Amino acid sequence: MVKVTVWGSLRAATDGQAEVEVDASTFKEVLDALQLNYPGLTDQIEQGVSMAIDGKIYKDSWFTPVKPDSEVILMPLMQGG
């Protein structure tokens, strides 16, 4: 099980919780588990999300490994200029 922090405006879909626990060992498994347990997150996940795993930001990288003690933060997809 790994703890995932969900950014503020998405907390409405996780019953107000800032942090949820899911059973997952890769980026994609985290997203799949989140969608399964919190269907309200589906729209945003389909639009695209990044994930910060132990401080490094990954953009939609499905097979990036996630350890049980990793810090995992769900983030919006980034754009630059």
Added chain:
Amino acid sequence: MSKIHVSTTINGDPTEFLCEADESLLDVLRDRLQLTGAKEGCASGDCGACSVEVDGRLVCSCLVLGAEAEGAEISTIEGVANGEDLHPIQRKILEHAALQCGVCTPGIIVAAKNLLAKNPDPTETEIRYWLAGNLCRCTGYDKIITAVMDAAAEMRGA
């Protein structure tokens, strides 16, 4: 309406062209003579990217009519280097990394060359005010000023 026949000299070469009465020198240089070094940044004389010299005078070619080139000596960026030999201003701009995207660079070079021909030992302030008509959005002007001052020094033999 028939076109106007113009005979002129561009970068030392006798040149003839036909143009409409309301065509700018910039459009003639680019679209009729394939001299695309001068750029259109605004077509209203505000940015200096189209700078050329007409009879030794620095002008925005977007504000000069093609027909006005009749009998004049036009100098563009394409005529600044002497064959393979770059002008000191061109060399110094490269040396000091005084260009990023480079689109303002031809106008800046023509304007700086025109200044140094009149004033071989300008102060930093004089250079800044002379180049105030050449907009640059990439560099913040810092390295451009360094390059022009260094070129002036070399040309003076300092």
Added chain:
Amino acid sequence: MALDEYQKRDFKIIGTRPQRPDGIDKVTGRAQYGADFYLPGMLTGKLLRSPHAHARIKSIDISAAAALQGVKAVVTGNDFPGGAKGDTLDVQDHCLARNVALYDGHAVAAVAATSAKIAQAALELIKVDYEILPHVTSIEAAMPTGAPLVQEGRRGRKIPEEYSDNCTGMCEFGHGDLDAGFAKADLIIERTFKTSSTHQGYIEPNACLANMGPDGRADMWCCTQGHFQVRNLCAQMMGMDQSALRVTASEIGGGFGGKTTVFIEPVALLLSRKANLPVKMVMSREEVFKASGPTVASLTDVKIGMTKDGVITAADALIRYEGGAWPNMTIFPGAQSAFACYDLSAVRAQGLNFLTNRPLQAAYRAPGAPQSIYAVEAVVDELALELGLDPIDVRLKNAARKGTKSSYGPTYDEIGLIPLLEAAKAHPHYTAPLGPNQGRGLSSGFWFNFGGETCVSLAIDFDGSVTLVEGNPDIGGSRASMSMMAAEELGIPYEKVRTIVADTASLGHNEVTHGSRVTFSVGLATIKAARAAIKEMCRRAAKTWGIDEEAVVWEDGYAKPAGANAGDHEPLSLAQIAAKSSRTGGPIVGHHEVMAEGAGVSFGVHICDIEVDPETGFTKVLRYTVLQDAGKAIHPDYVEGQMQGGAVQGIGWALNEEYIYGEDGRLQNAGFLDYRIPVASDLPKIDTVILEIPNPGHPYGVRGVGETGIVPPLAAISNAMSHAINVRMSELPMSPPRVLKAIKDKG
């Protein structure tokens, strides 16, 4: 896994300042930019634009225009085949309207003709029947319920009742207990800040040349920051396979984020298909201002609590952006970056986006961050002043550092903010004496920086020269940096490596040149491609010598036996191996494709001194210093260039630049005369200090540097102004009339 371990090493080429490969072309006028291409039989395309800020298009009669001799095609937005969906359809509508004009200057029809004159005459023959609708052009007007609606059905999810349906999105970041935090503060300051829409101000107007044949395949030349993105957007809009459209990126005359999308390119393709001839389109400067992609305007409330010792106990921000007539996501990086420079236990940043009848915003260097960080840094400055504390000391006390849980979520690794603040404090600028009507201001700044899709190919040519093929338009000198990295890895002179930017048919997808990603991502891929080529060259040497591959090492451009046991073989140079490559197995090419990750964040600190003329409100910038963490400066000249260029754009934003709309919803200052960007005589030299705190995610430690530089100037200049005239400023730009009014109101 694409993360690489940073390895400290001594460099031969990295960190030096060789001349750029495109330099001579650019100082002689030979370089070809977007408008410098010509094809035989080429037509000129022009757009008819709405004079109304909001109007339903009841009908468009193109018959007279189409009948004009010399006109080869007339199109409207309804001529697109219908392949575009979602965000792409929004972009398409922004390029060419279907049923409604949503901003002053919105294109409603397009013409391709044998000359510009005929095209212009044809535009005047197009009859459009408009039904004018009410418009809104400011956040304040768009926000409240009952405001004129810009578009139906765009209200975001779970938007509070008090906001109109023009509110398309909401986000919130942060952690901790704000109430408890504010309760601990000795001083709380709350202020509201306004910034106007600004434009990237690239000197080269958008330009393209589209050439579509009857077989449905097309070529396009355009100035762009991302030709793969152009290809994919246009292909979707035109209902084409991506591989049927080949886009070549010309040299680009500035972008800064504004050329990361499309404006005229899909229309040129549509015209070219209809006319069966090449169509060239170049935007006029007025069109660039009215109908490309300016930045979001902002209205931001910030509330920060501080103890009398300078510790921030709580920080809260409500950030409202408007980005034109279609939704955009800039509130996300805006809200995420607002407090990114601080180590806070109680923090919240909320963002709201509103529609207005203005052009769709595009990115502009660190999108969203200048606006939000301006507000935060202004309040921190005011708190420091009120408490009698040094502004740098206050920032040092609260600075984000390794181990800080950032305000947007992730925990920071090794970052450079504290070294930057210390360097700023020690810099002579910080203690230079100031005279009357002069003021000093300071600000921190931050940007995320990205990785993204990257493909490169590195060919070892028969004579030992090297061609590096990459897919990212060069906006800051990156080709030179790539050649340097390849040369460093291969152990050959810089002059032996030629880097080119190839078209979309030559490589796999490359993410747009944005997000300060190129030196990081393309550099990473270049290093890996070079290492792959080296591995192959060692293998060829091993075969030539009849020894094991593992027994060969690469050193200074030579394959050498690893030790005495490997045998006594003369080292083989890269050129020697290349010359024999056909006989030892075939051409030698290293390549690398990656979704680059691990980009390092980049912090900056700016100090500026200004002098205000109390009679005219005119501001002179006296001294300006930019300090930034580059991780590793591959080519220091280009890093300095990014720092100086970003700073000057920020200075313009702070002092003069703004979009001015009239009551009629029309843009009043669509030209360089009245949209006043900084000129050479406005500025002093810009001093630069580069620090190098390596990014653990890149072999050389590189961090992106292109964007951070525009973030600090807004607050640095605003704080300097507040000190110079003793009035706290909270609206940008601080143009002379506003400054004069502030001075007069103070009395």
